[in-house]
Amino acid sequence: MSVERNPQAFENAPINWVPAIVLLSTPLLAIVLVPWYLWTHGINPAVWVAFAFFMAWTGLSITAGYHRLWAHKAYDAHPAIKYFLLVGATLAVQSSAFDWCSGHRTHHRHVDDEYDDPYSSKRGFWFSHIDWMLHKYPSGQYDYKNIPDLKKDKILQIQHKYYGLWVVLSNLIIVGLAGLMTGDILGTFIIAGLLRMVLTHHFTFFINSLCHMFGTRPYTDTNTARDNPILAIFTWGEGYHNYHHYFQYDYRNGVKWWQYDPTKWLINILHKVGLAKDLKRVDDVTIKHAEVVMQFKRAQERISQVGDLSLDDRLTIFKEHISAEYDAFTQTVEEWHTLKAKSMELKRTEFANRLHEADEKLKEQFAQIEAKILSHSERIQHAYLHLKGKSAQ
Ligand SMILES: [Zn+2]
Numbered sequence: 001m002s003v004e005r006n007p008q009a010f011e012n013a014p015i016n017w018v019p020a021i022v023l024l025s026t027p028l029l030a031i032v033l034v035p036w037y038l039w040t041h042g043i044n045p046a047v048w049v050a051f052a053f054f055m056a057w058t059g060l061s062i063t064a065g066y067h068r069l070w071a072h073k074a075y076d077a078h079p080a081i082k083y084f085l086l087v088g089a090t091l092a093v094q095s096s097a098f099d100w101c102s103g104h105r106t107h108h109r110h111v112d113d114e115y116d117d118p119y120s121s122k123r124g125f126w127f128s129h130i131d132w133m134l135h136k137y138p139s140g141q142y143d144y145k146n147i148p149d150l151k152k153d154k155i156l157q158i159q160h161k162y163y164g165l166w167v168v169l170s171n172l173i174i175v176g177l178a179g180l181m182t183g184d185i186l187g188t189f190i191i192a193g194l195l196r197m198v199l200t201h202h203f204t205f206f207i208n209s210l211c212h213m214f215g216t217r218p219y220t221d222t223n224t225a226r227d228n229p230i231l232a233i234f235t236w237g238e239g240y241h242n243y244h245h246y247f248q249y250d251y252r253n254g255v256k257w258w259q260y261d262p263t264k265w266l267i268n269i270l271h272k273v274g275l276a277k278d279l280k281r282v283d284d285v286t287i288k289h290a291e292v293v294m295q296f297k298r299a300q301e302r303i304s305q306v307g308d309l310s311l312d313d314r315l316t317i318f319k320e321h322i323s324a325e326y327d328a329f330t331q332t333v334e335e336w337h338t339l340k341a342k343s344m345e346l347k348r349t350e351f352a353n354r355l356h357e358a359d360e361k362l363k364e365q366f367a368q369i370e371a372k373i374l375s376h377s378e379r380i381q382h383a384y385l386h387l388k389g390k391s392a393q
């Protein structure tokens with residue numbers, strides 16, 4: 001999909017009435033009803049358990065379902081899981097899977113483009129957070145050409161066709177049933193229904209707005225997406241958005257073992273019990289390579305910022321170190337490319353029994369390359385320490 005580059009069409013975009021009413025009235029209702037309910041009824045622990053359950057179910061259905069399963073095909077799930085996630089995502093009231101995934105694939109393809117990215121951060125916080133849904137902007141009119149795979153799915157077709165009905169019924173029946181279980185129907189609707197929906201909305205919207213504004217860019221600076229560990233807490237691990245925009249098919253967003261990504265953990269657990277398969281992961285060398293390329297870029301920027309103004313010895317040494325290190329790194333990358341070509345060739349020509357033997361050797365060689373890339377990274381850090389005068393020397 002490509003949008004006509006006409007600023008007028010954006011300025012005069014008509015109001016998108018149904019989403020506008022839902023998205024503007026629900027937070028207002030929550031602001032009034034939640035304090036009123038707490039004041040008059042006090043805290044009912046069962047209602048808050050229901051709230052936590054619906055927060056987790058609907059939030060993870062968006063991240064593990066709409067996002068990583070359907071929009072990116074980062075893994076495959078057992079039908080029972082798929083439909084459980086589909087119901088959860090419907091409860092979240094974030095449009096049909098067709099709309100959500102088509103818009104999201106367009107966002108990745110045209111990230112930051114003012115006309116083609118449906119929630120372009122280049123149009124500011126308000127637009128990328130919520131306004132893109134409040135008006136019928138040209139960038140928000142999907143032709144669904146980018147979701148041929150999803151269009152084949154019968155259940156997704158039905159969800160799209162009867163989306164409004166699905167949203168109303170799921171929220172009335174499922175939240176209503178939870179209300180019967182807690183013994184406080186009104187409280188369950190206000191806290192586990194309304195408040196939960198508003199919070200899940202805005203936590204998801206943060207990814208399009210704040211995650212394109214605040215945070216670090218360890219993997220690429222060719223787009224505005226940021227890694228933000230604080231936002232990861234609210235978004236079930238989706239705060240590692242810089243990684244995600246660079247390696248969008250990886251089922252992990254927080255790729256390091258210590259990064260908070262409950263969506264990744266959920267997919268891992270489902271995989272362990274046989275309910276998820278074909279988990280796609282980018283290999284460690286490729287990830288580390290992207291990081292080191294960014295480190296060199298930052299070092300180069302640092303040099304060019306102060307380069308002409310300072311004749312400091314430390315800066316000269318830093319420049320020399322970085323330049324020598326970059327030559328060594330280029331050589332490592334060449335070795336890595338040669339090894340990758342060799343590995344492809346072997347897989348094409350070797351017989352299965354010999355391939356296994358060759359594979360072990362290749363694994364070792366890839367590990368050596370990874371260690372080399374890591375040592376380049378360490379030496380860049382060391383050069384920085386020296387530049388700051390913190391070095392032992
Ligand atoms: Zn994004």
Ligand SMILES: [Zn+2]
Binds near residue numbers: 067071072244248
């Ligand atoms: Zn994505």
